[in-house]
Amino acid sequence: MLLRRMLIMLAAVLVVVAALAAFKINSFMQMGEAFSAPPPPISVAAAAAEQMQWQSRLPAIGTLRARQGVDLTVEVGGTVKELLFRSGEKVELNQPLLQLDSAVEQASLATAEAELGLARVEFERGRSLVNRQAISKSEFDRLSAQLQKANASVAQLKATLDKKRILAPFAGTIGIRQVDVGDYVATGTTIATLQDLSRLHVDFYLPEQNAPQLAIGERVRIKVAAYPEEVFEGEIDAINPKVEDATRNLLLRAALDNPEGRLLPGMFADLAVLLPSEAPQVVVPETAITYTLYGNSVYVIEQQKGEDGQAQQDDKGQPVLAVQRRFVDTGERREGLVVVNKGLQAGEQVVTAGQLKLDNGAHVAIVADPQLAEGEPQNQAGAAQ
Incomplete structure (x- = not known):
């Protein structure tokens, strides 16, 4: 009886040891499969490079000036007898403004x-x-x-x-008066400013290498901070015949109509000269470009191919996508787009968000929003810039 019990206990121990060994072996096999399995694809946003007609522009900044504007002063001294205008009103040519005793x-x-x-x-x-x-x-x-x-x-x-009698030298809007009746004014004293706001000028500078591209009559688009959503049209009215020695910049003047008088002299102007020629250019979203000290680059998405040259597919029948880093020569940037002069062809897909996790040959999956797809916040698009 005792021997039989010992045999039964030994058999039970062997069964338990065998079960534990089998479980352990199975766990090691699963871990090995997990390590040997390819990593999951990285979620990225993508866009196709497009070819479009691109009109080149020369950006600049300038200051608005009245077509005619003066500070009215007295040429002889005397006591103010009459003020014949109200501050801020419109005056006509040769209209009396001030009378001295x-x-x-x-x-x-x-x-x-x-x-x-x-x-x-x-x-x-x-x-x-x-x-x-x-x-x-x-x-x-x-x-x-x-x-x-x-x-x-x-x-x-x-x-x-x-x-002794001051007349308006031209029609315009007179500013706030600086003298009162009874004041003694000396020679050169300013009484008010007079500005013709019907048409304005904007003076701006461009580098000397742009001189061959400039001509009288070329269109200019102007934006001011007071009306950020509006674009005002003008044209180049004059080109200075001399380049500034200190800056090597060329002074230009554009003219624009101001029928409603909303634009005022002295306003800061953000403008762009529209060059007459248009040419087809390859453009991509600005977030697709990675800017580094070694050059600008993009991640191009390509369908991975096997040794037989056939496109590979995953277990769901979807094409396997991989990225390749490609250095490009970029040009003008405008409204969220960048011109690619060299290194990219129209129709190629580039990564526009999610570049931080990528490297050459990385597998990717294109999604509309990488943040939603991966369930964690990313600032890849901002970092790529």
Whole structure:
């Protein structure tokens, strides 16, 4: 009986040991399969390189200026007698704006005109007498000189009186007045600014190497911070005939209409000169470009092929995709797109998000949003820039 029990216990122990060994062997086999299995594909977003008609632009910044704009000043000193305008109103050409006290000049003018009348009478009398040889020629010359002097005195006083009255040199909008009635103003004192806002200029600089591409009449698109969603159209009105020595930049001036008067002189302008020629260019989203010190590159998505040259497919019948890093020569960037001058052809797919986890030959799966597909936040698109 004792031997039988021992045999039964030994058999039970052997069974348990065999079961544990089988379980352990199975676990090691599963781990080996897991390590030997290929890694899952990396989720990325992708877009196809497109060929489109691309109009080149030359970006620049500038400042808006009025077509005509002056700070109105007085040429002679005096006391302000009348202000004939209101701040901010529109004025016409030659409209009176300010009158200085001119009582002294008016009195002097009356005296000068009286002397002129006397000099004219004496001159006429002398002319009749000299014809009859009643007076000498030198006396007649003296009378002629007195008449000319009297005329000059009257003209001088009239000119001084004209300077006592300020007229608008052109039609425009006058600014806030800087003087009041009763103020004494010295020569050169500013009374207000006058700006013609019907048409504006914008002055800007471009590098000297762009000079062959520029011409009078080329279109310019202008944006200002006050109206960020609007684009204002203008054209190049003048090109400076000299390059700045210090900066090697060329000064240009564009003109644009301002019928509603919404644009104001002094505004900062972000503008682009539209070059006349358009050419087909390969473009990709800006997020597809990886910028490094060694050059700009993209990850091109290709269908992996086997040794027989046939496209490989996974167990679900989907093509197996892999990426290859390719260095490219990029050009102009605009509105989220980048021109690829060299290294990429139209129709090729490039990765636009998820580049941080990639390397040459990595398997990928294209999804609409890598963040949703992988269930974890990523900032790959931002890092790629």
